Amino acid sequence: MGKLAPRKTAGVLGGMGPQATVDFMQEVIRLTGARRDQDHVRMLVDCNPAVPDRQAALRGEGGDVAACLAQMARGLQAAGAEFLVMPCNTAHVFADSIAAAVPIPLINIIDATVAAVRRECPDARSVGLLATTGCINAGVYQRALASDGFGVVVPADSAVLMDLIFRIKSGDVGAETRAATAAVAQQLVAAGADVLIAGCTEIPLVLGAGDVPVPLISSTDVLARQTIEYAFNLQPGESS
Amino acid sequence: MGKLAPRKTAGVLGGMGPQATVDFMQEVIRLTGARRDQDHVRMLVDCNPAVPDRQAALRGEGGDVAACLAQMARGLQAAGAEFLVMPCNTAHVFADSIAAAVPIPLINIIDATVAAVRRECPDARSVGLLATTGCINAGVYQRALASDGFGVVVPADSAVLMDLIFRIKSGDVGAETRAATAAVAQQLVAAGADVLIAGCTEIPLVLGAGDVPVPLISSTDVLARQTIEYAFNLQPGESS
Known part of the structure; x- marks a missing residue:
């Protein structure tokens, strides 16, 4: 066995949705840029379809998301x-329950994404937020952005984007879904956004940097870079 | 929480290589064809770069692959x-060590792939085997195919394909690698193969059914279908 560079094992709370989890793993692998199997990050992944619907839970309906995520976190730590x-x-609305369940850190995708906006677009005034209805209503991005002095624009009708996100989750990543998602992004730009956050991990499956006229920060991409940096003990930006 | 259809949780011994693991998960998700997150298969994945080099181990060099896989299997079962x-x-040369380590079954990719050849190409006489040098030298596919009455053709120089597989593992899935892999496949057809097995999970990353003039059975695809069938308690072929 070749000598492995010291690195930390990532536990991935996944399945929300499964395709977004695979997309995230793909980005970690691609950005690691390893030349052989043995140079990659170890990922323990719980791709769990049994996590109750986050949107329903945030409306006060449905199952106990926090308890499910806490259980998954304990399982990954034990492994x-x-x-x-x-x-x-969206599941980061329940991040405190995860933090309370295990002594190992959770890299917060929302904090990491807002930090990426600050680093990559320090002169931005208004950030356009592409996210689920539950995530928008919970205000987690808006609070983090406001405390950094950024204005925030959200979709005029979040139900339109929410419907698109459920379509992506159902496997529909075709031209019509892509065009409709780009149109929502375009509305945010028209409303003054000079940078966009793909603040739902389904969004990058249908929307790329070339589809919008302003910088697009992918939360999936940001989280993948942070995973590599944390695993290999690098400085922020060193994985780029 | 919506009522989940009863299903079994899959444990995935992964990281050999990481890209092939993601490709496998992608196929499971795609072939499940679920319309919402909650209808997918639960996968617990250990994408582990610390598995020692299988080729070196099969030459009697390097680390203890069997012990590492047995440990991963126990971890997945515990999770x-x-x-x-x-x-x-290739790692299936060590399948007995996994079976001895845990009481839960291992779906054997080699047995499953040979069964798929039998089912999909019952009239085939000679099967062309695209696999690593270690896998070919261990004879696992040849024994399974011979016991079903199939002839087997292997590459004249397995080092050529082995080199291509290491290139794919390094992230090189470009046109040159694709063409060179297709050329090896073509040599097997010229040598009499009337069906080909992509018997290394890196191969489907660069070779598709359209690239060869005879049926191509992807071991990744076969394993993904078997995973779904086992998880949902379906009959063979029902996931198609």
Whole structure:
């Protein structure tokens, strides 16, 4: 066995949705840029479809998301995870329950994404937020952005984007879904956004940097970079 | 929480290589064809770069692959896996060590792939095998195919394909690698193969059914279908 560079094992709270989890893993692998199997990050992944619907839970309906995520976090830690990541923005409304369940850190996708906006677009005035209805209503991005002095624009009708996100989750990533998602993004730009956050991990499956006229910060991409940096003990930006 | 259809949790012995693991998960998700997050298969994945080099181990050099895989299997079972899959053909030379380590079943990719040849190409006489040098030298596919009455053709110089597989593992899935892999496949057809097995999970990353003039059975695809069938308690072929 070749000598492995010291690195920490990532635990991935996944399945929200499964395709977004795979997209996240893909980005970690691609950005690691390893030349052989042995140079990659170890990822322990719980791709769990049994996490109750986050949107329903945030409306006060449905199952106990916090308890489910806490259980998954404990399982990943028991299996050897040294830190946790969760490629789902909406589920971060329940981040405190995860932090309370395990002594290992959770890299918060929302904090990391807002930090990326600050680093990459320090002169931005108004940030356009592409996220689920539950995530928008919970205000987690708005609070983090406001405390950094950024204005925030959200979709005029969040139900339109929410419907698109459920379509992506159902496997529909075709031209019509892409165009409709780009149109929502365009509305945010028209409303003054000079940078956009893909603040739902389904969004990058249908929207790329070339589809919008302003910088697009992908929360999936940001989380993948942070995962690599934390695993290999690098400085922020060193994985780029 | 919506009522979940009863299903078994898959444990995935992964990281051999990481990209092939993600490709396998992608196929499971795609072939499940679920319309919402909650209808997918639960996968507990250990994407572990610390598995020693399988080729070196099969030459009698390097680390203890069997012990590492046995440890991963125990970890996955402890985390809740009810059956195991391993999207790496070569590592199946060590399948007995996994079976001895845990009481839950391992769906054997080699047995499953040979069964798929039998089912989909019952009239085939000669099967062309695209696999690593270690896998070919261990004879696992040849024995399984011979016991079903199939002839087997292997590459004249396995080092050529082995070099291509290491290139794919390094992230090189470009046109040159694709063409060179297709050329090896073509040599097997010229040598009489009337069906080909992509018997290394890196191969489907660069070779598709359209690239060869005979049926191509992807071991990744076969394992993904078997995973779904086992998880949902379906009959063979029902996931198609």
